[in-house]
Amino acid sequence: MRAVCCSSLTNDNKRSINQLNEEEPFMTLTAQQIINNPFLNKGTAFTKAERDRYGLNGVLPPAVQTLDQQVAQAYAQYSQKPSALEKRIFLMDIFNHNHVLFYALFGQHVAEFMPIVYDPTIADTIENYSALFIDPQNATYLSIEDQDHIEDALKASADGRDIRLIVVTDAEGILGIGDWGTQGVDIAVGKLMVYTAAAGIDPSQVLPVVLDAGTNNESLLNDDLYLGLRKQRVYGDEYHAFVDKFVDTARTLFPKLYLHFEDFGRSNAADILDQYKDQLTTFNDDIQGTGIIVLAGILGALNISKQKMTDQVYMSFGAGTAGAGITQRIYEEFLQQGMSEDEARKHFYLVDKQGLLFDDMADLTPQQRPFARSRSEFANADELTSLAAAVKAVHPTILVGTSTVPGTFTEEVVTEMAAHTDRPIIFPLSNPTKLAEAKAEDLIKWTDGRALVATGIPAADVEYKGVTYAIGQANNALVYPGLGLGTIAATSKLLTDGMISAAAHSLGGIVDPDQAGAAVLPPVKQLAKFSQTVANAVAQEALDEGLNEDPITDAKQAVADAKWEPEYKELNI
Numbered sequence: 001m002r003a004v005c006c007s008s009l010t011n012d013n014k015r016s017i018n019q020l021n022e023e024e025p026f027m028t029l030t031a032q033q034i035i036n037n038p039f040l041n042k043g044t045a046f047t048k049a050e051r052d053r054y055g056l057n058g059v060l061p062p063a064v065q066t067l068d069q070q071v072a073q074a075y076a077q078y079s080q081k082p083s084a085l086e087k088r089i090f091l092m093d094i095f096n097h098n099h100v101l102f103y104a105l106f107g108q109h110v111a112e113f114m115p116i117v118y119d120p121t122i123a124d125t126i127e128n129y130s131a132l133f134i135d136p137q138n139a140t141y142l143s144i145e146d147q148d149h150i151e152d153a154l155k156a157s158a159d160g161r162d163i164r165l166i167v168v169t170d171a172e173g174i175l176g177i178g179d180w181g182t183q184g185v186d187i188a189v190g191k192l193m194v195y196t197a198a199a200g201i202d203p204s205q206v207l208p209v210v211l212d213a214g215t216n217n218e219s220l221l222n223d224d225l226y227l228g229l230r231k232q233r234v235y236g237d238e239y240h241a242f243v244d245k246f247v248d249t250a251r252t253l254f255p256k257l258y259l260h261f262e263d264f265g266r267s268n269a270a271d272i273l274d275q276y277k278d279q280l281t282t283f284n285d286d287i288q289g290t291g292i293i294v295l296a297g298i299l300g301a302l303n304i305s306k307q308k309m310t311d312q313v314y315m316s317f318g319a320g321t322a323g324a325g326i327t328q329r330i331y332e333e334f335l336q337q338g339m340s341e342d343e344a345r346k347h348f349y350l351v352d353k354q355g356l357l358f359d360d361m362a363d364l365t366p367q368q369r370p371f372a373r374s375r376s377e378f379a380n381a382d383e384l385t386s387l388a389a390a391v392k393a394v395h396p397t398i399l400v401g402t403s404t405v406p407g408t409f410t411e412e413v414v415t416e417m418a419a420h421t422d423r424p425i426i427f428p429l430s431n432p433t434k435l436a437e438a439k440a441e442d443l444i445k446w447t448d449g450r451a452l453v454a455t456g457i458p459a460a461d462v463e464y465k466g467v468t469y470a471i472g473q474a475n476n477a478l479v480y481p482g483l484g485l486g487t488i489a490a491t492s493k494l495l496t497d498g499m500i501s502a503a504a505h506s507l508g509g510i511v512d513p514d515q516a517g518a519a520v521l522p523p524v525k526q527l528a529k530f531s532q533t534v535a536n537a538v539a540q541e542a543l544d545e546g547l548n549e550d551p552i553t554d555a556k557q558a559v560a561d562a563k564w565e566p567e568y569k570e571l572n573i
């Protein structure tokens with residue numbers, strides 16, 4: 001029996017499959033093992049010489065195609081698929097068979113594919129994951145009831161690859177659609193695809209992981225097809241011991257790990273980040289990634305309105321994981337711009353289920369507490385139990401929605417806000433599409449074109465009174481790939497606030513703010529380009545803070561060297 005690709009690579013002998021191909025002929029694979037390995041397979045693009053060498057003659061149709069021809073053929077098929085879900089299933093099929101082709105195709109159609117591979121279509125595939133299941137897509141499925149296999153499972157799915165990046169979810173708070181148990185694994189798969197398409201993270205160095213600690217989703221528990229653990233979600237010490245065991249095992253197996261946490265529940269997300277952030281490069285996308293993109297969007301909006309950050313009055317509608325994370329990031333920016341903590345806090349207002357949050361409320365989260373207000377500030381404090389009442393009392397200049405409640409930025413709320421500020425900054429960010437607090441088009445119309453808008457999911461341009469308003473996408477996907485690439489390229493020991501701030505500031509200067517209808521953030525079609533900008537800024541900051549493990553001096557060069565391109569390399573196995 002011949003060795004299956006790469007399983008003989010030990011942790012001490014870690015190389016990516018690409019490096020491996022280039023360096024050493026160390027094992028022989030059968031034709032079937034090659035074409036069934038998505039990291040190695042080239043399909044019809046195997047050359048004549050490769051076909052001779054690896055016994056592929058007659059195993060494939062005789063014509064030899066180029067990658068460009070394969071991309072064109074696949075895109076033509078894709079275009080015929082009648083729905084977003086079918087388009088996504090088709091692309092996943094390509095991914096399952098041939099990673100280079102998948103990423104070459106994705107790279108040529110980034111803006112078109114983002115909403116298919118990622119949000120919002122990914123929400124449909126998560127809700128229907130068990131029914132649609134075909135392939136585990138190199139993910140690791142860890143169960144709280146089977147912790148003895150954590151190490152084996154991580155090793156088996158990594159299959160000897162040099163894992164540098166894990167996206168892990170426990171799926172308690174998938175986007176705004178709630179608890180999806182094991183089915184949430186797709187968010188880890190999808191986020192990783194965006195890392196590679198946007199920033200060129202080597203796909204052989206990544207691993208999607210789901211931590212299945214049960215689910216409180218009754219529809220899943222009652223679904224015969226459900227593929228996860230059929231029990232109520234576990235919380236408290238038992239849950240944290242499970243997370244600890246996963247993190248300890250993963251960092252031991254993969255010592256250069258960048259660990260990205262995604263869509264954990266409100267009661268766990270911030271605690272887990274605090275627990276690990278000073279130990280290894282830990283990133284919480286919903287807290288930190290969203291904080292970066294919203295700060296970048298606000299900086300972009302202020303560039304257009306020519307206003308100062310420290311003159312703004314900020315209101316968060318929905319102060320959970322993302323809402324509180326964004327608030328903290330904007331608050332830090334106020335401090336960075338020279339304001340004292342006490343002065344800065346006066347600019348922030350949180351509205352959640354209870355209405356405006358006050359410091360005498362017993363049910364505040366630790367992240368909400370520092371921004372809760374005193375009732376004595378308002379004559380009618382007890383009446384401020386709705387967004388409309390809070391907006392009327394506070395007159396915010398910035399309103400960010402992370403509430404998961406659709407349509408809550410009503411015409412009444414928006415016109416009241418716009419009555420007290422020239423250029424209201426309004427970001428309805430709840431995902432997917434069906435949960436957004438408002439539509440971009442309505443915000444532009446209700447404010448007669450004055451609102452500076454960004455949305456969580458892609459929004460079409462808005463034509464209004466002869467001006468075309470481009471709508472920025474304030475989705476963390478615009479920054480987390482560059483942040484990850486920069487951090488990994490710099491071999492940074494930690495991910496610091498300084499690196500996070502550098503990422504947010506690096507997105508400025510890409511959009512021309514003087515163009516009528518300019519967007520507050522750069523367009524998704526330039527995602528690959530500005531991911532590089534973010535990566536360079538982050539890597540430079542890591543070096544400036546002396547966080548690099550390897551002796552790197554040139555941040556840009558390190559980023560360029562770390563970047564993977566979807567090209568067929570000569571197989572040498």
Ligand SMILES: NC(=O)c1ccc[n+]([C@@H]2O[C@H](COP(=O)([O-])OP(=O)(O)OC[C@H]3O[C@@H](n4cnc5c(N)ncnc54)[C@H](O)[C@@H]3O)[C@@H](O)[C@H]2O)c1
Pocket residue numbers: 173174175176177265266285286290293317318319320321322323351352353354401402403404405429430431432435455456457474475476477
């Ligand atoms: N655009 C982005 O990049 C981005 C990033 C992260 C999260 N999000 C979106 O933000 C939303 C929230 O995500 P999260 O991770 O913070 O979830 P979360 O559950 O941690 O927070 C949601 C918050 O909204 C509050 N809420 C619920 N109903 C409300 C109501 N009627 N009025 C006011 N507040 C209410 C909840 O109490 C909670 O505090 C989701 O829809 C998610 O998709 C967007």
Ligand SMILES: O=C(O)C[C@H](O)C(=O)O
Pocket residue numbers: 119174175176263285286430431475476477
């Ligand atoms: O996944 C997204 O589209 C962004 C964000 O992380 C979310 O949870 O909504």
Ligand SMILES: [Mn+2]
Pocket residue numbers: 175262263285286
């Ligand atoms: Mn998320």
